[in-house]
């Protein structure tokens with residue numbers, strides 16, 4: 787059996803007048819994430835981790851933000867496309883661990899719903915999709931509520 791590890795990180799600015807989509811869940815907040823797509827920071831970090839595990843480049847290479855096809859796209863589609871790529875290479879996912887960094891709002895009420903949706907897209911059990919959340923104790927751009935960060939680590943196994 788061949789196993790591969792991958793890591794991903796993503797950042798988005800938080801601005802007034804945008805929706806805040808994280809982990810395919812719309813979060814109630816006065817600010818939202820700025821980006822070419824729906825700017826779902828968690829899904830982007832997971833996509834990058836999946837691509838990274840197989841050295842397939844990064845999300846910007848596969849889904850360029852200069853391409854109008856990806857304007858305001860639902861990031862769930864990017865994750866589905868990335869997962870298909872992984873499957874085509876003969877791999878499936880063992881588990882995902884991730885961490886969200888944002889000062890506000892509280893993410894804990896949304897985590898179970900994020901886990902369910904991500905697990906269903908990636909043919910995983912909810913227990914295989916870990917999502918943790920932390921503030922930065924008001925430090926830096928996250929602490930000033932100017933941005934949001936997500937980190938993801940994935941483990942893949944060759945199933946062929």
Ligand SMILES: [Zn+2]
Pocket residue numbers: 796797798821825826827830
């Ligand atoms: Zn992103």
